[in-house]
Amino acid sequence: MGVTIKDIAKYAGVSYSTVSKALRDSPLVKEPTKKRIIQIANQLGYQPNVAARSLVSKKSFTIGIVWPTIERAAHSALITSINKRLEEYGYTTLISINEMKTAIDIFNRYRVDAILVFDDGPERYSSPSSVPIVTYGIAEDPLYPTVDVNRKKAIFYAVDYLCRLGHMKICYIGDLKKRDHLQKEKVEGFKQAVLDCKLETFSGQLIPVNGLEQYDGYVAAKDLLRSEVIPSAIVSGSHDLTRGILQAIHESELLVPEDISIISYDNIPEMNNLVIPFSTVGVPLETITEKLTEVLMDTINNKEKEMSQVIYLEPELHISQSCRPIN
Amino acid sequence: MGVTIKDIAKYAGVSYSTVSKALRDSPLVKEPTKKRIIQIANQLGYQPNVAARSLVSKKSFTIGIVWPTIERAAHSALITSINKRLEEYGYTTLISINEMKTAIDIFNRYRVDAILVFDDGPERYSSPSSVPIVTYGIAEDPLYPTVDVNRKKAIFYAVDYLCRLGHMKICYIGDLKKRDHLQKEKVEGFKQAVLDCKLETFSGQLIPVNGLEQYDGYVAAKDLLRSEVIPSAIVSGSHDLTRGILQAIHESELLVPEDISIISYDNIPEMNNLVIPFSTVGVPLETITEKLTEVLMDTINNKEKEMSQVIYLEPELHISQSCRPIN
DNA sequence: AAATATAATAACAACGTTGTTATTATTGTA
DNA sequence: TACAATAATAACAACGTTGTTATTATATTT
Incomplete structure (x- = not known):
């Protein structure tokens, strides 16, 4: 079925070891021979067998x-x-x-x-x-x-930035579960920043989500907007959550950033495809x-x-x- | 580095071909021997080398x-x-x-x-x-x-359904470019249905998008909602477009389905994670x-x-x- | 032109596995 | 007890490739 170097060898009238060397561009085979072999290989649609190759060379690339x-x-x-x-x-x-x-x-x-x-x-x-x-x-x-x-630092930067813009009432929407280390670190960053920047603390400042999908962000934000204390800024724990939060905000007829500011963790190209180009914090x-x-x-x-x-x-x-x- | 059947053979004091047979559960090797070999293999963390195996058996599974x-x-x-x-x-x-x-x-x-x-x-x-x-x-x-x-039929069904619900002014949002066959078929299904169901035709009924991403749907729907003729129902060409369309609709303070009905091509679980569970047409x-x-x-x-x-x-x-x- | 050095190619072992064939151990039968 | 029949295991070739070693062809030196 598949073409092998032996097929090429037969066709070219050389030994298969010569073909092997020719295809790997070894200096040990004469230039015209090499060229002829490569030509035949292409013509026959040769694809090297990874199995055989990596078996002997112990490399698969x-x-x-x-x-x-x-x-x-x-x-x-x-x-x-x-x-x-x-x-x-x-x-x-x-x-x-x-x-x-x-x-x-x-x-x-x-x-x-x-x-x-x-x-x-x-x-x-x-x-x-x-x-x-x-x-x-x-x-x-x-x-x-x-x-x-360094997720802790990331969220810290986010809060610090909002603080420098004058925001005093800032919420965090993200996973608060203790066992997930990835998420826990972000929460710590948030708490640290609130402390260091001397921001308001209030109940309902940390808003939990059930998962990390868009819908989870939507539900969490919906809850938040229904409560009496609406913050001036939100820090979102991830890109997918952010999408959901945006949805909820639009439904409440609020505008970003006029009515509420948001900054999101995650620094991926998709952040620019949201309704407005998004401020983010994260590693490029x-x-x-x-x-x-x-x-x-x-x-x-x-x-x-x-x-x-x-x-x-x-x-x-x-x-x-x-x-x-x-x- | 990796454990081979030869290592196992040495360890078990048998030939490597016996190991091979034992691991493939061949009846040619005695039950206790087989068990012992399998035990040793597990213990050593043996993983069969796909390269070698598929080289000889010509199957990779x-x-x-x-x-x-x-x-x-x-x-x-x-x-x-x-x-x-x-x-x-x-x-x-x-x-x-x-x-x-x-x-x-x-x-x-x-x-x-x-x-x-x-x-x-x-x-x-x-x-x-x-x-x-x-x-x-x-x-x-x-x-x-x-x-x-059968995309043509899919979109046809969608329009037919809306028609049976009493909708007369229906738009299609999707890719209208001639060269993309996948999308073209859908457009044909739409036109056919409009004809067969004797629906209104009007300019701007077919709304083009630039791509198939969420944002493309958003932009298209935004345009539509800005125009004077707002349809009572929309057929969306794909799941991602639908998300964008929903975004635009919410921004316009309209409600689905109270103010406008939408049906989407694509029948995937995610359709239930949208703001409301979505009616769709497509193959499960x-x-x-x-x-x-x-x-x-x-x-x-x-x-x-x-x-x-x-x-x-x-x-x-x-x-x-x-x-x-x-x- | 013969001897030697070198370039080009061929031959072969090895990689880890499977399937086939050969050998040895264990039965059963006369 | 000796012999065949069978069960269990071992030995070996093959898969397609690479790297090393052996062979042959060509060029260089004297």
Whole structure:
């Protein structure tokens, strides 16, 4: 069925080892021969068999991405970006949407060169893996080398910015559950900022959501707007929540930022596709991409020793049009 | 690095071929030996090397999914469903988000058993592939066996339903460009229904969008609501557009379905997460999953001859709360 | 022109697995 | 007890590739 180097060899009247070398552009084969072989290979539609190649060379030039939360839009932009970046290094990415443990097993069977795990959610299994793993997500007590965002600082920056604009009554909408470390950190950042900036504290300042989907944000914001104390600004815990919050606000005939200011965690291109370009706080997509790619390459090239186990990325404040000063 | 059957063999004091048979549960190896070997394999964290296995057996039990339009939310639910269904057949799925041609090449190198292409968009390349390909999408002049939705009928049903509710002034929001066959079909269904149901025709009845994202729907609906002729009902060309349309409607302080009825193409679970549960027209997710899985399995088992090149799925009307009768 | 150095190609082992064939151990039968 | 029949295990080739080693063809030196 598939064309092999032996087919090419027969066709070209050379040995198959010569074909192998010719296709890998080895200097050990004469230029005209090389050219002729490549020509024949193209003509026959040859595709190297990854299985055979990686069996002997122990390299697959493939990175497995574990992405169980396929619905999370925030990640699709990042994955697209990483895929493109890795391509420049000659690496291909393959994605599995199975749960973490299963996906890691699959990629181990495929002997990919490294695995990148998008580690949302509080469930965590350590899976025995002979393939090196890098995670993007939870830095607390990491099972593997991890790239993480300094979420606490991110939310701190958000509040600080609003404070500098003159806002005194600020709410946070996000996951308040204790067990989810990712979300907990953000809450801590918020509390810290409220304290440091000497802002008002009031009951109902921290608004919980049931999940991290758009709808959860909608419901939470709806509740908030129904209450008597309406803040002058809201900090939203994630992109998807923000969309829901916006929905609720529009239904209440309020305008952003005239009537209420919002700033969102998550710094992805989609933030500009909202009704108004959004002010955000978070690590720019390219920065995450760069760092993750770098860590992956270092891991593959056995530079783990020189790497620290956890890398924190510094968030940035991105000012756009969703917040206005209070006079 | 990785544990091989030879390691297990050494450990168990048997030949590696016995290990191979034991792990594949062959009757040729004695029960106690088998048990002991499996025990050791687990203990050592053995993962079979897919490369070696598929090299000799010419089977990988893997299906490659080509999904260049990773951002399209509508597909993520379908892919999740298919992944789960194929698992029941003992197949693993791997996803590539590279452009169609590249992705097909990659999966050919990996010698997956079949490739499933999500073929949105008008750009189409035929790539030489020794691995069988099935596409979900464009049935017109298909390059490979294709599963498609009868979109024309779907939109027809939508209009017909609105008509039976008494609506006379109905708009269609969607892509009107000539070159995109997927979208063109829907427009045809709309025109046909308007004719057959003897509905009003008026200028501005067909509202074009620039893309298929939420924002495109928002802009289009915004335009519509600014014009003097506001219809009593809207047919939306896709889930993402619908979200945008809803946004615009809420901003105009109109209510669905009290002030305006909407029905949307696309029949995915997310439709229930909108502000109100949505009436839709389309093929239920499970039906698509079932058919795609069936076609993939048939393709792998060389039953192409018995298969027709194009399979049209029949859409269904799903009535929920986004449309109301006109009295 | 013969001997040697070098360039080009061919041959072969290895990677980890499976399926087939060969060998050895254990029965059952006369 | 000896012999065949069968059960259990071992040995080996093959899959398509790469890297190393062996062979042959060509160029260089004297």
